[in-house]
Amino acid sequence: MTTFAAAATPTTDEDWWRAAVVYQVYVRSFADGDGDGTGDLRGIRQRLPYLRDLGVDALWLTPFYRSPMVDGGYDVSDYRDVDPMFGTLADFDAMITDAHALGLRIIVDIVPNHTSSAHPWFAAALAAGPGSAERDRYLFRPGRGSDGQLPPNDWESIFGGSAWTRVPDGEWYLHLFDPAQPDLNWRHPEVRAEFEDILRFWLDRGVDGFRIDVAHGMIKEEGLPDVGHSSATGQRQVELLGKGRLPYFDQDEVHDIYRAWRPILDSYPGGRMAVAEAWAETPQRLARYIGPDELHQAFNFDFLDATWSADSFRKVIDTALGEATIVGAPTTWVLSNHDKQRHVTRYGDGPAGLRRARAAALLMLALPGCAYVYQGEELGLPEVLDLPDELRQDPAFLRTGESRDGCRVPLPWSGDQPPYGFGPDGCASSWLPAPATWAALSVAAQTGDPASTLELYRAALRLRAAHPALGGESELAWLDSEPGVLAFARAGGFVCAVNFGDAPAPVGRYGTPLLASEALIERDGDIFLPADAAAWFEARTAG
Incomplete structure (x- = not known):
């Protein structure tokens, strides 16, 4: 455990x-x-x-x-x-x-x-030109190649394509996302x-x-x-x-x-x-x-x-x-x-x-x-x-x-x-x-x-707010469980079980059911948790 x-x-x-x-x-x-x-x-x-x-x-x-x-x-x-x-x-x-x-x-x-790119700072940077204080707020660089026709490096945009766009005066500016989102110079x-x-x-x-x-x-x-x-x-x-x-x-x-x-x-x-x-x-x-x-x-x-x-x-x-x-x-x-x-x-x-x-x-x-x-x-x-x-x-x-x-x-x-x-x-x-x-x-x-x-x-959030074991950071302890089932206890008398398997799993030993994502099954004197379902229990106390 x-x-x-x-x-x-x-x-x-x-x-x-x-x-x-x-x-x-x-x-x-x-x-x-x-x-x-x-x-x-x-x-x-x-x-x-x-x-x-x-x-x-x-x-x-x-x-x-x-x-x-x-x-x-x-x-x-x-x-x-x-x-x-x-x-x-x-x-x-x-x-x-x-x-x-x-x-x-x-x-x-x-x-x-x-x-x-519509921010006043970027408009000022485009107007001011290479080497200006206004451009230094962003990441403008000269290009590579014989006449700067290639991007400054091989960086790619998260949205696809190059992370660089060239402006009419020949410099390039960095945008890790869309060209309409120029990166700031945080130095x-x-x-x-x-x-x-x-x-x-x-x-x-x-x-x-x-x-x-x-x-x-x-x-x-x-x-x-x-x-x-x-x-x-x-x-x-x-x-x-x-x-x-x-x-x-x-x-x-x-x-x-x-x-x-x-x-x-x-x-x-x-x-x-x-x-x-x-x-x-x-x-x-x-x-x-x-x-x-x-x-x-x-x-x-x-x-x-x-x-x-x-x-x-x-x-x-x-x-x-x-x-x-x-x-x-x-x-x-x-x-x-x-x-x-x-x-x-x-x-x-x-x-x-x-x-x-x-x-x-x-x-x-x-x-x-x-x-x-x-x-x-x-x-x-x-x-x-x-x-x-x-x-x-x-x-x-x-x-x-x-x-x-x-x-x-x-x-x-x-x-x-x-x-x-x-x-x-x-x-x-x-x-x-x-x-x-x-x-x-x-x-x-x-x-x-x-x-x-x-x-x-709504029911889960009400219980989370009300139960002494939930809504906080009390310890979590993994419990023994059937194959394909995760079960853990929280200090304060609470158990959660999740059945990732494809057949109902017995869970009655964990306590009294409080809430379940699917209807629990009662059979042969035990409680079973359906496949692809989770349930919360009030843990049984010893004695």
Whole structure:
């Protein structure tokens, strides 16, 4: 039996984030408050009671800043204002006031690796020309070849193709994503000062934390050396992400930035926090982003990438909890987000995929640490795989044929026809079309149905908040189990069991059932857990 000790004492107001359930709101697709077919801050404000009743602790909002929307708002032209598509600063202030009144905290996305090409700084850099102070805020370089006609190095964009674009005067600028997202030069003191001020701007407005986009990317290796292989050799550089070293990711110097940010966060009351979207080649390097002098959390993408098997999930959980013990900070568990195919579909789609997704939810919510829930997973939404090409808006689609639009389709709230109550009464459209099959998956259709995925999440989150063994960081101990079954106990009298096998497994010895993702089977004086299902138990006490 393997036991992982608790990483910390019970949470307080200052460290609320250690065991929180955070709900990711993809702002454009959550709720439309003004009827234009696009989600906005007013829509979020109107739906806050739903999130309170769901039982989450905080909301993470994707970017809502001024932007040309080339990459869904991750191309920011003004970090201190709200894009008119989403509302106004007054709308933001009203939303955060209401959220706090309901006991919900607000985490906002910050995008520091790059700006929009429409940002005033980049416009000034193009106008100023080579060698100027304005260009030094970005990464402009002369090209290679006899007349500079070749890119400065072999770096590739995450979205496909070269990471360099040439401007009319002959220089090239770096963009690790779309050409409309030029990378900033984070060795420039003006860049560092600007973002420290941006942090304070939103902290002053009451935000409780930041999700840092591409947190591993701001520093590039000196000299910008070649990677040494490219898609021309049969492997795209992005395939090395999280597996190997790249000269434009996870450089040691990036930690200096976060050591400067942490005192800013700590200077505000109420436990302001930051979570990194960071990829590193080893768990040890990822753990370096977390600590009392850097960031509070980093996403555990290995959990998201686990295959549907007991061995895969056991390995990921063991590794993550071991690292959490070393750094003294909790693991952040996540099954889906706005960049990944929804896990209902990853686990097989259809009824099988949904059964596995429901089981995975109970597994995730039973683990020690913090859980991130992507909007719509509480409804059991699958990936939308058949969006017409002409409606797709992900910039990666145009460069690689790969698209993240399928997990960004607006949520179904009510009604029998698209867009399922996404906007006010009479609103007949949404920026991406919802499938005709989603009527049964809407919030209204699932509410009150004890067999629905929504009610499963509501019940699980209520239990997580109420049970003394859950919602904290008490130790986890693996229990003996049938082949293909994972079972563990949490200190305080709780057991979770997940059946990854293809036949029902006996689980009665674990205790009194509290909640199950599928109906348990009573047979021969025992309780059996169906295949592709999970259950929570109140452990039996000795004697």
